[in-house]
Amino acid sequence: xxxxxxxxxxxxxxxxxxxxxxxxxxxxxxxxxxxxxxxxxxxxxxxxxxxxxxxxxxxxxxxxxxxxxxxxxxxxxxxxxxxxxxxxxxxxxxxxxxxxxxxxxxxxxxxxxxxxxxxxxxxxxxxxxxxxxxxxxxxxxxxxxxxxxxxxxxxxxxxxxx
Amino acid sequence: xxxxxxxxxxxxxxxxxxxxxxxxxxxxxxxxxxxxxxxxxxxxxxxxxxxxxxxxxxxxxxxxxxxxxxxxxxxxxxxxxxxxxxxxxxxxxxxxxxxxxxxxxxxxxxxxxxxxxxxxxxxxxxxxxxxxxxxxxxxxxxxxxxxxxxxxxxxxxxxxxxxxxxxxxxxxxxxxxxxxxxxxxxxxxxxxxxxxxxxxxxxxxxxxxxxxxxxxxxxxxxxxxxxxxxxxxxxxxxxxxxxxxxxxxxxxxxxxxxxxxxxxxxxxxxxxxxxxxxxxxxxxxxxxxxxxxxxxxxxxxxxxxxxxxxxxxxxxxxxxxxxxxxxxxxxxxxxxxxxxxxxxxxxxxxxxxxxxxxxxxxxxxxxxxxxxxxxxxxxxxxxxxxxxxxxxxxxxxxxxxxxxxxxxxxxxxxxxxxxxxxxxxxxxxxxxxxxxxxxxxxxxxxxxxxxxxxxxxxxxxxxxxxxxxxxxxxxxxxxxxxxxxxxxxxxxxxxxxxxxxxxxxxxxxxxxxxxxxxxxxxxxxxxxxxxxxxxxxxxxxxxxxxxxxxxxxxxxxxxxxxxxxxxxxxxxxxxxxxxxxxxxxxxxxxxxxxxxxxxxxxxxxxxxxxxxxxxxxxxxxxxxxxxxxxxxxxxxxxxxxxxxxxxxxxxxxxxxxxxxxxxxxxxxxxxxxxxxxxxxxxxxxxxxxxxxxxxxxxxxx
Amino acid sequence: xxxxxxxxxxxxxxxxxxxxxxxxxxxxxxxxxxxxxxxxxxxxxxxxxxxxxxxxxxxxxxxxxxxxxxxxxxxxxxxxxxxxxxxxxxxxxxxxxxxx
Numbered sequence: 012x013x014x015x016x017x018x019x020x021x022x023x024x025x026x027x028x029x030x031x032x033x034x035x036x037x038x039x040x041x042x043x044x045x046x047x048x049x050x051x052x053x054x055x056x057x058x059x060x061x062x063x064x065x066x067x068x069x070x071x072x073x074x075x076x077x078x079x080x081x082x083x084x085x086x087x088x089x090x091x092x093x094x095x096x097x098x099x100x101x102x103x104x105x106x107x108x109x110x111x112x113x114x115x116x117x118x119x120x121x122x123x124x125x126x127x128x129x130x131x132x133x134x135x136x137x138x139x140x141x142x143x144x145x146x147x148x149x150x151x152x153x154x155x156x157x158x159x160x161x162x163x164x165x166x167x168x169x170x171x172x173x
Numbered sequence: 174x175x176x177x178x179x180x181x182x183x184x185x186x187x188x189x190x191x192x193x194x195x196x197x198x199x200x201x202x203x204x205x206x207x208x209x210x211x212x213x214x215x216x217x218x219x220x221x222x223x224x225x226x227x228x229x230x231x232x233x234x235x236x237x238x239x240x241x242x243x244x245x246x247x248x249x250x251x252x253x254x255x256x257x258x259x260x261x262x263x264x265x266x267x268x269x270x271x272x273x274x275x276x277x278x279x280x281x282x283x284x285x286x287x288x289x290x291x292x293x294x295x296x297x298x299x300x301x302x303x304x305x306x307x308x309x310x311x312x313x314x315x316x317x318x319x320x321x322x323x324x325x326x327x328x329x330x331x332x333x334x335x336x337x338x339x340x341x342x343x344x345x346x347x348x349x350x351x352x353x354x355x356x357x358x359x360x361x362x363x364x365x366x367x368x369x370x371x372x373x374x375x376x377x378x379x380x381x382x383x384x385x386x387x388x389x390x391x392x393x394x395x396x397x398x399x400x401x402x403x404x405x406x407x408x409x410x411x412x413x414x415x416x417x418x419x420x421x422x423x424x425x426x427x428x429x430x431x432x433x434x435x436x437x438x439x440x441x442x443x444x445x446x447x448x449x450x451x452x453x454x455x456x457x458x459x460x461x462x463x464x465x466x467x468x469x470x471x472x473x474x475x476x477x478x479x480x481x482x483x484x485x486x487x488x489x490x491x492x493x494x495x496x497x498x499x500x501x502x503x504x505x506x507x508x509x510x511x512x513x514x515x516x517x518x519x520x521x522x523x524x525x526x527x528x529x530x531x532x533x534x535x536x537x538x539x540x541x542x543x544x545x546x547x548x549x550x551x552x553x554x555x556x557x558x559x560x561x562x563x564x565x566x567x568x569x570x571x572x573x574x575x576x577x578x579x580x581x582x583x584x585x586x587x588x589x590x591x592x593x594x595x596x597x598x599x600x601x602x603x604x605x606x607x608x609x610x611x612x613x614x615x616x617x618x619x620x621x622x623x624x625x626x627x628x629x630x631x632x633x634x635x636x637x638x639x640x641x642x643x644x645x646x647x648x649x650x651x652x653x654x655x656x657x658x659x660x661x662x663x664x665x666x667x668x669x670x671x672x673x674x675x676x677x678x679x680x681x682x683x684x685x686x687x688x689x690x691x692x693x694x695x696x697x698x699x700x701x702x703x704x705x706x707x708x709x710x711x712x713x714x715x716x717x718x719x720x721x722x723x724x725x726x727x728x729x730x731x732x733x734x735x736x737x738x739x740x741x742x743x744x745x746x747x748x749x750x751x752x753x754x755x756x757x758x759x760x761x762x763x764x765x766x767x768x769x770x771x772x773x774x775x776x777x778x779x780x781x782x783x784x785x786x787x788x789x790x791x792x793x794x795x796x797x798x799x800x801x802x803x804x805x806x807x808x809x810x811x812x813x814x815x816x817x818x819x820x821x822x823x824x825x826x827x828x829x830x831x832x833x834x835x836x837x838x839x840x841x842x843x844x845x846x847x848x849x850x851x852x853x854x855x856x857x858x859x860x861x862x863x864x865x866x867x868x869x870x871x872x873x874x
Numbered sequence: 875x876x877x878x879x880x881x882x883x884x885x886x887x888x889x890x891x892x893x894x895x896x897x898x899x900x901x902x903x904x905x906x907x908x909x910x911x912x913x914x915x916x917x918x919x920x921x922x923x924x925x926x927x928x929x930x931x932x933x934x935x936x937x938x939x940x941x942x943x944x945x946x947x948x949x950x951x952x953x954x955x956x957x958x959x960x961x962x963x964x965x966x967x968x969x970x971x972x973x974x
Contacts, residue, residue: 021884028888028911032895037903044907047888051914054884058925063936067917070940075910075947082951083903086958094900094965105854105897108861109890115864116886122871125878131928134921139937142930150934154941161945168952171959847973849966853897 016057024050035093037083041076048072060134178271182288182305185265185272185315186354192261192347196254200340203250208337251339258343259326262350266319273312284308284723287360287424294363301421304360310724313561314357314493317568321485322350324691328576329477331687332583342382342475349375353486357493361422362411365494369407369458372487373400379482380474392470399467403457407494410450417443427500434504444504451498452512459491459545461519466796468542472534476579479534484541484571489564492548496557499725503555509639513553517634517647520546522793524654528661529790532589533578536662540615541571543655547630550648554640556633558721562706563626569702570614570623573695577608580684580692581666585677591662596671600681603689605667607696612663614699616656617757622703624754627652629708631753632746649753656760664768881922888915902957902964906950913943 027047034040048071055064132138143151209215276284285308293303307315326346333342352371359365374397381393411421417439418426433439455461460468460483471483482488495502495512502509520543527539544567551560582589584601598605614623631652635645671678683689706717767774779786788794844855892915895908917936924932954964961968 017880021880024884025887025891028891031907031911032891032899032904034904037901037907040904040907044910047911048914051888051918054881054918055921058881058921060921060925060933060936063917063921063933063940066937066940070944071910071914075944078947078951079903079907082955085955086903086964088964094963094967096898096900101851101854102898105850105857106894108854108857109893109897112857112861112864112893113886113890115861115868116889117883119864119868119871120879120882120886125923125926127878127926131925133924133928133930134933134936138930139933142934143937146930147934150938154938158941158945161948165948165952168949169955845973847970849969850897850900857893857897 013057017054020050020053020057023047024054035096036090038080041079041083044079045072045076048076055134058134059132062136062139063134178268178275179286179288179307181268182272182286182307182358183290184268185319186305186351186358188261188265188268189347189350189354192258193344193351195257196340196344196347199250199254200338200344203248204338204340207248211337254340254343255330258347259323259330261347262319262323262326265350265354266316266323269312269315269319272307273316276307276309276312281719281723285424289360298419299415299421301361301363303364304422305358306360306423307358308724309721310493310496310561311357313565313721314489315354317565318350318353318357318486321568321572321695322353322481324694325477325481325485325572325576328480328579328688328691329475331685332477332579333475334685336475338382342379345375345378345382346478346481349379349482349487353490356490360424361420362414362426363421365497366404366407366411369454369490369494370404372482372490373397373404373458376400376471376482376487379478380471382474382478386473388470389473392467392473395470396467399464400457403454403464403491406450406453406457410447410454413443413447413450417447423497430500430504439504441505441507444501445507448498448502448505448508449511451494451501452508452515455491455495455549456515457491458494459488459549460542461491461515461546461549462522465519465523465542466799469535469538469792472532472538476534476575476582479538480572480575480579483538484575485568488541488545489548489568492545492552492560492564495549495552496561496725499552499557502552506639509553509555511553513550513634513639513644516546516549516551516553517644517651518546519543520550521647521651521654522546524651524658525789526792527658528654529786531592533581533591533594533662533666534575534589536591536658537571537574537578540574540655540659543651544571544615546651547627547648550634550644551630554634554637554644556630556637557725558718559626559629559633561721562703562717563630566614566622566626566699566703569695570611570699573607573611573692573699574615576688576692576695577604577611580604580688581608583684583688584681585673586680588674588677591665593672593674593677594666595669595673596667597681598667601683603683603692607692608667609663610696611699612659614703615659616761617652617753619754620700622699622701625703625706625708628750628753629706632708632749635749636746645749649756652753653756653760656757657764660761660764661768664764668769669772878922878926881926882919885915885919885922888912888918890915900965900967902954902966905966906947906954909950910943910947913939 024047027043027050030043031040031047034043048067052064052067052072055061055067272286276286285306287304287306289302289304291303292300294301326343329342329346333339336342349372352368352375354368356365356368356372359368377393377397380396381390384390384393414426415421417433418429420426420429430439457464468483468488472479474482502512523539523542523546527536527543530536530539544563548560548563548567551557551563580601581594581597581604584597584604585594588594610621614621617624617627631645631648634640634648635642673681706715708715791797844851889912892908892910892912895911896905899905899908917939920932920936920939922932924930924936957969958964
């Protein structure tokens with residue numbers, strides 16, 4: 012059962028990813044990105060990481076991609092003025108390199124042993140919450156600073172006049 | 174044994190060294206800024222030129238810097254230097270004299286005093302202490318060097334009084350004294366060699382004293398290079414000595430000679446090799462064939478330098494070294510023959526050149542080469558005592574001749590060409606009288622010092638078991654030629670009608686006391702200095718030979734070099750003596766005839782035999798031959814080597830490295846194209862490689 | 875049962891596709907989205923590893939990554955807006971002032 016679900020959601024994720032990367036219109040890419048993110052969230056659930064799946068949907072799909080869509084619509088490049096994609100040497104080589112990377116990672120992945128078994132309760136609310144507020148408290152606090160910085164930065168950068 | 178004054182032997186070389194330090198400080202801090210300022214050059218501290226000692230006027234020997242600033246009274250530093258420089262040498266002479274007297278008070282077989290200063294080299298089995306040795310031989314040398322050196326220092330004060338670089342001159346002169354005294358007082362070959370090189374250096378510095386003049390600096394280089402070739406011989410000889418004897422100290426080496434001779438280690442071949450190499454060094458330092466060519470050019474230096482270095486002391490270093498190594502030379506009869514032949518041949522060869530020279534100093538230079546030939550002739554026939562005797566008397570009269578010529582040149586405001594002299598005896602009487610005395614000495618007129626020493630040599634050349642009548646014949650003929658050209662010099666310079674430039678004649682004057690007093694003292698020595706060596710057959714006690722006997726006779730005992738006067742009749746000796754005097758008188762007579770009676774004859778002869786005259790006048794074109802045969806080849810080879818190796822290879826590497834960096838940079842800068850996609854690709858490529866490496870490592874396990 | 879390495883393989887694939895997007899596309903918006911894609915791939919790996927090894931760090935890290943991704947997206951897009959106002963283009967190859 013688990014295998015089926017894994018393969019299904021995995022396929023959706025991969026296909027969505029490919030579509031993200033290959034669409035001409037950014038709008039289409041954004042929509043496919045949402046699809047991919049949902050699939051990934053499903054995969055999280057499959058590993059008993061409910062909390063994380065929820066956060067994925069709320070934050071990633073719900074906020075980040077929405078932001079993307081806002082900006083796409085704000086910039087509003089008309090279709091005929093979208094950049095033309097040509098296949099230069101660098102691009103082709105890049106694709107090939109990425110392929111090699113995937114293959115290497117695959118081989119490596121097979122060698123690193125992890126015990127099979129039922130999923131430990133790692134991504135649940137209790138687990139994440141406990142870890143976050145005890146062992147990783149510092150990271151948690153610093154993240155808040157990071158977010159503050161991001162907010163200020165975004166506002167400062169996007170203003171018309173300083 | 175209480176050593177007394179001998180404990181202060183080290184003062185003898187140390188005092189001139191003190192002079193170097195003091196005068197050097199004065200030269201550096203008082204004279205140099207003065208000279209730089211006068212030349213308008215920036216002083217150091219601002220990085221202008223490093224023209225160290227300002228322009229001293231190189232025009233000619235005796236007229237340096239006529240319009241110098243010394244008109245408004247001598248500056249303090251010059252007076253200081255003028256006192257310090259001769260004083261240290263005089264003090265060294267006094268100490269040396271006292272040491273020698275102390276040595277003389279010892280019994281005849283105990284007259285070797287060694288003073289170890291400090292353990293200099295201790296490298297495995299090579300133990301060379303810095304030590305001084307005073308024995309009869311080195312005592313003679315030390316006294317001659319300090320005595321004549323002192324007189325020449327005093328003379329220099331007067332002669333160089335117009336010189337701008339006054340202090341620098343005395344620094345070099347004192348340095349020379351230090352090096353020469355180290356050479357003669359050293360206890361081992363290595364320390365002697367230090368002095369040997371030191372005098373070579375000072376010779377270069379002093380010959381090229383007026384270095385702005387091209388010919389002077391060239392002469393300095395020539396002297397140094399010729400010396401260096403000889404030094405190679407000395408070095409290799411020292412290696413052989415150490416290898417054979419295990420030591421470089423005189424006492425140890427010479428003590429081991431009989432032992433090693435018996436045991437067969439010291440073969441004749443080995444001894445021949447060592448001594449030939451030593452002799453090569455001697456030909457360089459003492460200007461014999463083939464390395465004599467630097468000495469005439471060395472006359473570019475100031476005249477007192479010529480007197481001290483190239484007449485009395487440095488050039489005698491070769492003779493000293495050969496005499497010191499007499500024990501080795503006596504084991505190698507082949508070398509002795511070579512030495513004698515070269516000595517005799519040099520004597521006559523350079524005498525013939527002296528006939529035609531027109532520069533007064535050049536005549537004296539060739540005369541020096543010739544007289545040195547006599548000394549080597551003596552060594553070559555085993556008469557080492559005679560060689561040292563002649564060394565001493567030659568120091569007296571040759572130094573006197575040079576100083577006298579300096580006085581003449583000074584009187585004539587720089588003129589050195591004898592064709593422009595004449596009739597000077599009324600202008601410079603003291604100089605005339607003293608030079609005449611020296612000329613009588615060098616011509617070998619009985620009663621004068623030169624007679625006794627030269628005659629001793631000729632007799633030994635005839636009678637010694639290493640000698641032969643042929644050598645005597647060559648020596649006698651050379652003596653005749655010597656008498657001839659020396660009297661030619663005197664007649665041309667002092668007698669006859671004046672051929673002087675009228676302007677010059679107006680200013681002709683006798684020299685100051687600082688110059689005439691040394692001349693007088695040397696004249697007295699030229700006359701009386703030989704009287705300590707009057708041979709037995711003339712009624713004298715030959716004190717000189719007895720004094721030196723302990724040094725030479727133990728060596729001679731093991732070989733067959735003892736003066737073989739025993740089995741020749743006294744009549745033969747007297748007869749040969751009379752014959753050589755007759756030859757000398759003939760030479761004088763011929764000179765009188767050609768230069769006083771029929772003064773046009775020399776020119777006639779020159780016209781009758783133009784080629785012969787040309788060859789002799791141009792010194793047989795030896796310099797030109799060397800240039801063609803040796804120098805050109807060396808220079809060409811060096812140039813080729815430079816082009817191939819230095820320019821192509823080394824510069825290629827250096828420039829290539831720079832070019833490589835530039836090319837690489839040129840390629841590398843294109844990496845930064847500004848396009849982000851390119852950067853991203855680089856990142857990706859790097860990541861791929863890294864992961865691949867990790868993969869490789871994990872797989873290889 | 876799913877082999878754990880399958881998750882890692884999936885993560886690698888997602889990451890790789892994201893990389894392709896970054897390297898091969900000219901539109902800045904697409905590039906930024908590809909970056910999000912890469913981050914997601916990494917998250918998959920984190921969560922999978924954490925759940926298989928029982929280490930809460932996996933979940934925490936995934937959480938942090940999401941936070942950072944959000945912040946980075948915000949700032950990146952702000953930059954893009956500012957840039958668009960200046961240059962009137964979203965083509966990344968137009969931005970090549972900083973070159974040799």
